[in-house]
Amino acid sequence: ESKKIMGTKPDGQLKYTVADTHHTHASYKDGNYDGRYAWINDKINSRLARIRLDYFVCDEITELPNVQGFHGIFPDKRDPVDPAINYTTRVFCGSEFQVPVPNTGKESLDPTKYRSMFTCVDAETMEVRWQVMIDGNCDLTATSYDGKLTATNQYNTESGVTYPEMMSAERDACLFFNVARIEQAVKDGKFKTYGDSKVPVVDGTRESNKDPKTALTCTVSVPKNPHGVNATPDGKYFICAGKLSPTATVIDLSKVLDWFDGKLESPDKAIAAEVEIGLGPLHTAFDGRGNAYTTLFLDSQVVKWNVDAAIKFAAGDNAQKYVVDRLDVQYQPGHINASQSETAAADGKWLCVGCKFSKDRYLPVGPLHPENEQLIDISGEKMVLVADHPVRPEPHDFIIFKRELLNPKQVYSMDDFPHAVKELKDSGVFREGKKVTVKLASQAPAFALPEFRLKVGDEVTLILTNIDKVEDLTHGFAIPKYNVNFIVNPQETASVTFKADKPGVFWCYCTH
């Protein structure tokens, strides 16, 4: 079962044994988490994995076509058109590395012709719905609360392939996607496909999207190499942090929609504020009381700043002190999140920050140091550091939400497994020539069969059902030397297929 989800090569070996996961986000309903799914990206292999939050297991992995370096990810929060769909039905995925499309080795190696794709995956079927081909790259992703807009910050509008090239422009961009228009274009057949992929790809390049009335995308400029784009809980703004600029850029979403409606002269008029907050700003969290918390990588700080005050300051009110507080963190913070920060129900209680260097905070354990996640109390005016926690490098993105939004199951439903061995007496060895099925029920502390015998050369499928109904009574099953080890939770059924190629006596045992 695991191999099927993980994907195999023609010879049955796993297609990939490495991954590089960065961002996880969960499904929404009415602007808050609904506890159905979470998703996480694999940057190396451009895969999107879904986790069922009822059983806390990965149930689907989708490999995105035409892309490399799938990085940012965000579920939509409602449908842009149908008001009845007030929950997540799409997951948006940004690709960081521009490549030839298709990428068969026969294309031009002129990097200015490389493209990246912004991909929409169906939240239920996990099939790729559509892609938008763009110039420049995609870094992080955010979605609006009204379902109409999604955006990616772009640090490489230059389409460079080296650091100096990527850093040459003074301003890069936050690129907005008009979801309804894109889906209409797909419906209208205004798409191409590339290589082996059948996924419809629409044209989101700047050259083709200059007319607001028909544009699928809208480019708002932000200073040099922005890192991170986050939606404020009130649904009004996206905030891009500057990374190589000490600024945060506040973009007014209603004005971006105005631009698409032909009512705004230029996309940059949607910038409500662009204010200095500190050196190396990366990611931003929110407390639901109008404040933003941005990590400052170079300053090794979290800066708390008030969004409305920043907008007033940017409008010329120099008396506005938009920076509320600064807190030193240990050290070089990257990802940050607050309790319920990514929802309309941001509660302003806790902030967690992932620091990329721990230096002297932990005992030495060799060349690879632990990194440091810190918990901060943000319930008051001043931030208060509460606890450190060592983590394996490096601390990527995370979300924090209330326990009552989750209702995980403790026991599986036996009927979900068509091959379940429902009773101890159904256990046995069933042979059809060389194909042998070993059916096994287990009830603590023993398996139903004290032993089973096979012949060398048999192709064996072993099906194990845990018939215990008691919460947390998980069973394990291992066969020495046969590279077999798995668990079955209460009322769960799992199976494994192997070739009986090693003669002898083998003690199958419970590893749990």
Next chain:
Amino acid sequence: ESKKIMGTKPDGQLKYTVADTHHTHASYKDGNYDGRYAWINDKINSRLARIRLDYFVCDEITELPNVQGFHGIFPDKRDPVDPAINYTTRVFCGSEFQVPVPNTGKESLDPTKYRSMFTCVDAETMEVRWQVMIDGNCDLTATSYDGKLTATNQYNTESGVTYPEMMSAERDACLFFNVARIEQAVKDGKFKTYGDSKVPVVDGTRESNKDPKTALTCTVSVPKNPHGVNATPDGKYFICAGKLSPTATVIDLSKVLDWFDGKLESPDKAIAAEVEIGLGPLHTAFDGRGNAYTTLFLDSQVVKWNVDAAIKFAAGDNAQKYVVDRLDVQYQPGHINASQSETAAADGKWLCVGCKFSKDRYLPVGPLHPENEQLIDISGEKMVLVADHPVRPEPHDFIIFKRELLNPKQVYSMDDFPHAVKELKDSGVFREGKKVTVKLASQAPAFALPEFRLKVGDEVTLILTNIDKVEDLTHGFAIPKYNVNFIVNPQETASVTFKADKPGVFWCYCTH
């Protein structure tokens, strides 16, 4: 490099991708940890892994021949003969599952003829030195401070293959091995070999070891299905916990040596005490002040008891209150250890206990519950629970020792790697027909080559050296779609070999 350590099949695939690690112990000098190595068992595949504690990496894995279910493990603390060798040179490994020896599928399936092996691995070369064939099984392992004795508790002296059979005898055993005599027997050629293995196997069965003067092994009986054997820090006793008996058995090592010298009438006369401590006793830790701390699985408690008082009580002094304290833990504790507990320098400060059920202690996260490690302050008369920590199931064995006994390195030595790419300018692509070597040095934030080109069909070895010397400046290297991802710590060199079978442009990037 990793594949070589992990072991491969003839087709180059990893031989095993699963493992089941239970017990870790570290190397000794003068009865205390010396910070050189730690070892850990893999029960499924009967492998012993060594971890270098200077770099905190696994550098050797040895698969033990003739055994299944390698469970208990303990390094010796000094040589039994040579007083100059006051440090670990052997690691003893017990096998839990009795099997035919050899196990080729042609042997009798009469379980009373199955045997298990007690294995000695060389701590430096990681080669198997010798094995002792025994009747009954091996569970946990302990070693004496004088280097002369090692022992395993046996819960299946019945050689049963089902639970009722294994539980039929009222007493099982603690089986002692006379290390010097075994090695003399090997030197004298009194051994056999089995199957493909060239490892010398001596005869440690009860039938062949009745004469104390020549015996290699000594069987001390302990009540029904003991679980765990631990050496007291004063070097005097091994303690076996009863599991299915509510007792702890204290065995006097000097008397076991007396038996081997023909000075003790029967091995059971070495039992200094056998006292009731509670229901389901499993493992024992020590505070260096004469007290033992034993987990009680069924009572969900840790019981603190005084070893000398227990011996006096067993000798008839009914006034002795050997139980000092009991503490409820949450819930069903198994492994336990105290700071420096397994050394002569046990300091009696902290106790940690691995509980196999957490029940209501943590938020629900699906059918597989977290389990619970609890930290207990044992500096006073009463034990005080200090903290809970959730862990992935299940919490196996661990040791706790002082930071000053470890001196891990923060930066590698470039000269340790013969293929190091020592300077940025040494980077390049070197081709010999289809064999291509890509030499690459990296210095944050970039790799020395902005790009390298290969031809489809090339057999590529990529060698990457991190030339940064700054502590914690670890680099990563990944190739999308090529299943390549690894790290190089400062001044470290690593390599990967792959076939260039997918044409196109691929962005190699740092995953760290």
